[in-house]
Amino acid sequence: xxxxxxxxxxxxxxxxxxxxxxxxxxxxxxxxxxxxxxxxxxxxxxxxxxxxxxxxxxxxxxxxxxxxxxxxxxxxxxxxxxxxxxxxxxxxxxxxxxxxxxxxxxxxxxxxxxxxxxxxxxxxxxxxxxxxxxxxxxxxxxxxxxxxxxxxxx
Amino acid sequence: xxxxxxxxxxxxxxxxxxxxxxxxxxxxxxxxxxxxxxxxxxxxxxxxxxxxxxxxxxxxxxxxxxxxxxxxxxxxxxxxxxxxxxxxxxxxxxxxxxxxxxxxxxxxxxxxxxxxxxxxxxxxxxxxxxxxxxxxxxxxxxxxxxxxxxxxxxxxxxxxxxxxxxxxxxxxxxxxxxxxxxxxxxxxxxxxxxxxxxxxxxxxxxxxxxx
Numbered sequence: 001x002x003x004x005x006x007x008x009x010x011x012x013x014x015x016x017x018x019x020x021x022x023x024x025x026x027x028x029x030x031x032x033x034x035x036x037x038x039x040x041x042x043x044x045x046x047x048x049x050x051x052x053x054x055x056x057x058x059x060x061x062x063x064x065x066x067x068x069x070x071x072x073x074x075x076x077x078x079x080x081x082x083x084x085x086x087x088x089x090x091x092x093x094x095x096x097x098x099x100x101x102x103x104x105x106x107x108x109x110x111x112x113x114x115x116x117x118x119x120x121x122x123x124x125x126x127x128x129x130x131x132x133x134x135x136x137x138x139x140x141x142x143x144x145x146x147x148x149x150x151x152x153x154x
Numbered sequence: 155x156x157x158x159x160x161x162x163x164x165x166x167x168x169x170x171x172x173x174x175x176x177x178x179x180x181x182x183x184x185x186x187x188x189x190x191x192x193x194x195x196x197x198x199x200x201x202x203x204x205x206x207x208x209x210x211x212x213x214x215x216x217x218x219x220x221x222x223x224x225x226x227x228x229x230x231x232x233x234x235x236x237x238x239x240x241x242x243x244x245x246x247x248x249x250x251x252x253x254x255x256x257x258x259x260x261x262x263x264x265x266x267x268x269x270x271x272x273x274x275x276x277x278x279x280x281x282x283x284x285x286x287x288x289x290x291x292x293x294x295x296x297x298x299x300x301x302x303x304x305x306x307x308x309x310x311x312x313x314x315x316x317x318x319x320x321x322x323x324x325x326x327x328x329x330x331x332x333x334x335x336x337x338x339x340x341x342x343x344x345x346x347x348x349x350x351x352x353x354x355x356x357x358x359x360x361x362x363x364x365x
Contacts, residue, residue, distance in 0.1 A: 050194060051312060053330070124297050124298060125298040144194070145193050145196060146193040
C-alpha cells in the first residue's frame with residue numbers, strides 16, 4: 001500500500017515522451033502519401049465526378065495536360081487554354097510537347113506513354129477534341145480523363 | 155536531491171523533438187498535394203492518313219447504339235429525345251447483351267455466360283446481333299459540355315464493367331480494381347473480357363455551338 005502511494009506522487013505530469021513518436025508517424029504518413037507539387041496550375045481545375053474510375057499502375061508513364069479557363073483572365077483571356085508543364089501552349093505545340101515527354105521515358109516504355117487530361121468541368125468538347133486530334137497525331141493514344149469519385153446526394 | 159539532479163543531466167533532453175517533428179510535418183503538409191491518378195481510361199483511334207480515305211465500314215444500324223449530345227446538353231438516344239443521362243447504363247447493357255442474331259461463335263459465348271447475364275438477353279430483332287458486333291457510339295457537338303460527355307462515357311464503361319464483373323463473379327468495382335499484375339488477376343480480367351470487346355466509339359464532334 002505504501003509503495004502504491006509513492007508511485008502516484010511521482011506521476012503528477014502526463015508522460016509526453018511518446019509524443020515525438022506519434023508526430024513522426026504522422027509525418028511519415030504524409031511523406032509517403034504525397035508528392036511534391038511540381039508546377040503551378042495556371043488554369044481553373046474543377047475536376048468532374050464519375051463512377052468508373054481506374055487507377056494506373058505505373059505513374060512514371062503519365063504526363064499531365066491541364067485544360068481550363070485561365071485563372072489570370074486579364075493576361076490570357078477567358079477562353080479555355082491548354083497547360084503543359086509550366087506554360088500555356090497552343091494546340092499546335094502539343095505534338096512537340098508529347099515528343100519531349102516521351103524522350104524522358106526509358107526506351108522500352110516510350111510506346112506506352114499515357115496522357116492524363118485534367119479538364120475543367122466547364123470546358124466544352126471543342127477544345128478537347130482539338131487536343132485529342134493532336135494527341136493522335138503525336139501517336140500518344142492512351143488517354144486518361146482525370147476524374148474524382150462521385151459523391152451521391154440523396 | 156543532489157543525486158537525482160545528476161541523473162537528469164545524463165539523459166538527452168528530448169522535449170524539443172516533438173517541436174522539430176511538428177515543423178517537418180507542417181512543411182510537408184503545406185508543400186504537397188495528394189496524388190490523384192484516377193480517371194477514366196480511353197484509347198484514341200490511330201492517326202488518319204490524309205491520303206487514305208477512311209475505311210468504309212458496313213455495319214448494320216441495329217448494331218450501333220447511337221447517343222448524340224447537342225450543344226444544349228440534351229440527349230438523343232437511338233432517335234429518342236431526353237434530358238438526363240440517368241438509366242442509360244441499363245439500356246447499354248440490354249443492347250450489348252441482346253443476342254438478336256448470334257452466329258455460331260456468339261451462340262457458344264452465350265452458353266458460357268452465367269444465368270444472370272443470360273436473363274438479360276432480350277433477343278430483339280432491332281437491337282444488336284451479339285456483343286462482338288455491338289458498338290456504342292457517342293457523338294457530341296463542339297459546344298457540348300465536357301461534364302455531360304464524361305457522364306455518358308462513364309455510364310457506357312459502367313455497363314461493360316458490370317457485364318465483365320458478373321461473368322467472373324465479381325462486382326463492377328472489384329473487377330475495375332484488378333490490376334493484371336499477377337497471373338490470377340490477369341486471368342480474371344481476360345475471362346471477363348473474352349468475346350465481349352469494349353466497343354465505345356467517340357465520333358469527331360461537329361461544329362455546332364462551339365468555336
